[in-house]
Amino acid sequence: MTRKAKSRLPQKLPDPIRDSVPAERKPASRIQRLKDARVAGRSAHFDRDDVLNVMHALVDGDIRARLGFPEFEGLTVEQTAAAAALIFGWEGDGPRARIDPARTVDGFNAACTRIFEVAQTGARLAFATARPASLLGLHRALAAEAAAAGGEVLGATQSAPFNARGHRIWWIDGVATVTDGRSLLSDDSTAAPEEWLFVLPRPDLVVADHHFAGTAAAVGLEVVAFADLDAMALAVAAWRGLAVRVVPLDEHGAPQAYAPLHELLEEAVATPAPIL
Numbered sequence: 001m002t003r004k005a006k007s008r009l010p011q012k013l014p015d016p017i018r019d020s021v022p023a024e025r026k027p028a029s030r031i032q033r034l035k036d037a038r039v040a041g042r043s044a045h046f047d048r049d050d051v052l053n054v055m056h057a058l059v060d061g062d063i064r065a066r067l068g069f070p071e072f073e074g075l076t077v078e079q080t081a082a083a084a085a086l087i088f089g090w091e092g093d094g095p096r097a098r099i100d101p102a103r104t105v106d107g108f109n110a111a112c113t114r115i116f117e118v119a120q121t122g123a124r125l126a127f128a129t130a131r132p133a134s135l136l137g138l139h140r141a142l143a144a145e146a147a148a149a150g151g152e153v154l155g156a157t158q159s160a161p162f163n164a165r166g167h168r169i170w171w172i173d174g175v176a177t178v179t180d181g182r183s184l185l186s187d188d189s190t191a192a193p194e195e196w197l198f199v200l201p202r203p204d205l206v207v208a209d210h211h212f213a214g215t216a217a218a219v220g221l222e223v224v225a226f227a228d229l230d231a232m233a234l235a236v237a238a239w240r241g242l243a244v245r246v247v248p249l250d251e252h253g254a255p256q257a258y259a260p261l262h263e264l265l266e267e268a269v270a271t272p273a274p275i276l
Contacts (some may be wrong), residue, residue, distance in 0.1 A: 001056055029261045031101040037257035039249050040101035044228045051090065054232045067214030067233040068190045072240070078231045080232060083239035088229060088248045097229050099248045108261050111207070111224045112268040114245060115142060118205040119151025126154045126203035128176035128196055131209035132184040135226060136175060136254045137222035141262060142207055143174040145269055164194040169196050175211070200231040209251060217244050226251065246269045 028036065035041035057065035059075050066072075084090040087107075089100025118125060127143045129135045147153045155176070159169035169192060170179045176196050178187040193208075193215035206216040206223045214224035214233055222243040227234040228251040240243040249261075 015058065021026055022203045030263070031105060033260045034249075035255060036103055039253050039258075039260070040099045040104040043097045043099065043229060043250060045252055046097040047095055047220060048092055049099055050086065051092070051229050051232070051269050053086070054230050058236065060234065062189070065233060067231060067235065068193060068211050068216075069233050071212050072233075072236055079274065080237075081235055082133040083235040085231075086239055087227070087246050090229070099250065104247065104249050104261075105264065107245070108264055109268065111245055111247050112265055113141075115146050115151075115205065115207060116149050116225060119146040119149035119262035122150050122152065123204035124152045124201060125176055125205045125207060126196075126216075127174070128193065128206070128208040128212035129226075129250045130178070130187045130192070130196040130208075130212055132177045133186065134251055134253050134255065135209060135258075136172065136177065136184070137263060138226075138258050139207065140173045141265055142270065145265060146207075147174065148269075154203055154276050159195050159199050162187070162191045167192070170256050177263055187211070213244070216243055223272065226253070 027087045038044045043100050054065055058072070058080055062072040080142065081092065087103070088098075089103050090098060096137060099232065112249070115125065125138050125143070125146050129139050142151050153174040155171040157171065161168055163186055165180065167180055167185065167187075169176050169179055170184070171177075178185045178192050188211060190211055193212045196212065196215065203221060206213065206221050208216060208223065210225040213231075213275045214222050214237075217223045217225070217234070223232045224245045224247070225231070226247050226249060234244060235244050245249050
């Protein structure tokens with residue numbers, strides 16, 4: 001039996017499924033992009049035991065876990081877990097800790113709304129970050145939009161040294177950071193935020209993270225706080241009804257990882273302000 005040459009084989013009938021043009025892939029949702037960038041979703045830095053250790057340290061009054069707050073009187077681990085569930089969406093049901101990305105989006109939208117409400121009255125706002133490698137760009141963008149909306153963004157050039165190593169506060173586009181004069185530094189001390197608040201006039205709203213946020217809230221200031229899973233004190237403060245709005249997110253990402261939040265800010269700016 002001889003095989004027919006290909007040119008003599010009958011033509012294949014058209015197959016509408018096989019020959020159809022592939023549908024364009026939908027762009028990833030903002031929530032999915034936050035998860036892909038590890039800004040929210042499964043934590044790349046904290047597992048379940050890490051979070052539980054922070055909870056126990058906070059209940060025990062550990063100064064490092066309190067982030068500038070005094071001890072939370074009567075706080076229990078169960079209450080701290082309830083705060084974590086409310087703010088982070090954390091359930092403790094897996095080996096890795098997680099931040100619910102929907103809470104990140106909702107928290108950031110609420111933060112933008114409050115920042116613009118305050119700015120539009122001409123009030124004073126103070127911005128600071130203890131995680132400049134990751135969050136400085138986001139703080140700068142918020143500070144710029146707050147100023148454009150009419151707010152007075154407080155700042156200076158630099159502070160006096162606040163520790164024996166000669167660390168100072170530097171302001172970059174209205175955002176306070178810690179420096180040794182050569183680099184911007186991650187900082188987990190109360191000395192830096194205490195110096196920051198001493199130098200500035202009293203702000204009407206603080207936008208900050210870590211000890212900057214905790215120290216400001218502890219002296220009775222209203223705070224918009226960016227918080228990772230190790231900043232459980234900020235979640236407890238919000239859960240207890242202090243004037244703290246938390247935006248839960250991973251504080252260790254590369255600056256471009258926060259692009260979805262920059263987009264949310266642009267949308268908030270483009271939304272017409274309500275007529276009061």
